[in-house]
Amino acid sequence: MREAHAPSPAVVPVIHAVTSDAVLARGDFIERARSVMRALGPRGAVHLRARTLTAARLYELAVALGPLQERHRCWVVVNDRVDVALAAGARGAQLTSRSLPVADARRLAPALPLGASVHSAAEAALC
Numbered sequence: 332m333r334e335a336h337a338p339s340p341a342v343v344p345v346i347h348a349v350t351s352d353a354v355l356a357r358g359d360f361i362e363r364a365r366s367v368m369r370a371l372g373p374r375g376a377v378h379l380r381a382r383t384l385t386a387a388r389l390y391e392l393a394v395a396l397g398p399l400q401e402r403h404r405c406w407v408v409v410n411d412r413v414d415v416a417l418a419a420g421a422r423g424a425q426l427t428s429r430s431l432p433v434a435d436a437r438r439l440a441p442a443l444p445l446g447a448s449v450h451s452a453a454e455a456a457l458c
Contacts, residue, residue, distance in 0.1 A: 343444065344376040344406050352381045355388075361395050368396070368405035376406035378425060386415055393419030413440050433458045 348367050354360060364377050371377075379392055389412060396407045397420050406422035409415045413436045416424035423444040426436055433447050449455045 342373070344371070344374055346371050346375040347378055347408070348375065349378040349410075350380050352383045355379065355381050355384060355392060360392070364396055365399055368399045368403045371403070371405045373404040376408045376423065378408045378410050379421075380410035380425070386412060390415050390419050393421050397421075408446070413443070413445075416440070416443060428454070 348371070350360075354363075357363070367377055368375065377396065379389055379396075381389060384392075389409060393407055393409055393415060399405070400407045400420075400422060407419075408423040408425050409419065409421045410425040411427050411430045413424045413426070413431055415421075417440055421443075423446065424436065424440070425446040425448065426433060427448050428450075430436065431439070433445065436443075436445055447458045449458065
C-alpha cells in the first residue's frame, strides 16, 4: 500500500508530437505548439527534437513552453539533452544513441521520466 503523500507514478502520454530542426526554426513555433498542447492535454507530449540547435536555444524553447505544460498538462520532452530537460523543467527526456547512457541519465535525473530510442535488440538490452 502506498503512503498518502507518495507521488503517483507518471502516466506516459499516448500521443507524441515530435519536432525537427525545421519545425523549431519557424517563427510561429510557440503558437503552433500551444495549439497542439491545448488539443492533446494530458494525453500528449511535444518533443523538442533538434540536431543543430544550440543547447541555449533548446533551453529557451523548453522554458517558453513551460507555462503551457502546466496549464494543459501536456508534457514537454527534450530529446537527447537530459541537462536541458532538467534545467528547463521539462516533464521528460528522450535519449538517443548520441545521448548519455540510460543508466547515467537515471543517476543524473532519477525522478525524470526517460524514454530511449533503440534500433536493435542489443541496444534495447542496454536500457
